[in-house]
Amino acid sequence: MFDAFGLALLLMPMAGAVGWYLRSRVRSPESGPAPNTDYLQGVQYLVNDETDKAMDVFIRLLEVDNETVETHLALGSLFRRRGEVDRALRVHQNLVARPNLDHKYRNRARLELAQDYMKAGVLDRAEGLYLELLEQGMFQDVALASLVSIYEKERDWERAIDATRRQEKVQGAPEPQRLAQYACELAEEALWQKDNKTALQWTKKALADDRNCVRASLLEGKAREAADDAKAAVRSYRRVIRQDARYVVEVLQPLKRCYAAIGDLDDWLAYLRELAQPDAPPAVQIALADAIGNGQGVDRLADYLAHTPSWTAFNHLLELNQTELPEPLAAPLATLHAALKATLASAPLYACQHCGFSGRAIHWQCPSCRRWASMVPVSDVAKPGLSPVAGGH
Known part of the structure; x- marks a missing residue:
């Protein structure tokens, strides 16, 4: 359905055409030439509800000059x-x-x-025009x-990075x-190519821009591990x-791996005890229980669950308790365990703080709202049977 703005734009030349036509009916033959037939054809298209054809006619008849350019720009927009990107392109190319x-x-x-080119996905042409504007x-x-x-x-x-640096100067922000x-993206590319030195250079630049960049520290750790350090x-x-x-959940396994590589699992256990404060995520409590072992880990986890509900x-x-359950409880708990495992297997692990998008993989740029570093780990899953955050996969 044609919107009100477009109809108003059409009615301007139509009104002129109708006025021209009516004047021709009452004036004498000597008064001047007959009205422009193309205008009347455009009016006919409007009467027949053929607005697309009418628009083409009126655009063709509307001369481009400094007085009518605003109308052309409005039409193209x-x-x-x-x-209708093709039509927008024709209007603006003509201008x-x-x-x-x-x-x-x-x-x-x-x-x-x-x-227009951006909308059409012709990025190289759009880029060329934007660069021309910047030069001027x-x-x-x-x-x-x-x-x-x-x-x-x-x-x-x-x-x-270059464009953003220029943008900072223009906007003063x-x-x-x-x-x-952006630096982290380049570090990841270097890691894929097993170029640890370049990866570390980019993580250093990332931390120079944002010292709280979690992603840069994670990538730095990966590069150090790959270099056997x-x-x-x-x-x-x-x-x-x-x-x-x-983001502690992102580093628990890498830290355990690194402490094992340097032969210092006692320091790993001491560090876990330091992390396992009452408000620490369930993943920390689980890691500590596994590190303690020998039944004490089960007791530790049971104590945690006594005051902090956590499905994870x-x-x-x-x-941990599968072989030690009392016989009357073994079957029902096995059924509950199977249902809980199925829920955990599909529950979102990360959620965007800006738009609510969620999923099981971390995206450093949210696929939904395109914000950078807005997705954070979910500390625990929803109760079984409840839907995860909208947009999850």
């Missing part, structure tokens, strides 16, 4: 909002190609054309924000978190907990 237009109008048309010092806020978006989609992280995430990896992983204790910890307690 309207087309893009309606999803850009007009040498007689005022400089400011041509640049506005370039901006609109770049946004025009629309820098919009151009830089759009370039950052393009470079993110293309995973061109170094150019994303720092973007440390985003810059750190377990002691340095321990320092990196322990820094994660100081930066944001919610309860499931682990059932796993």
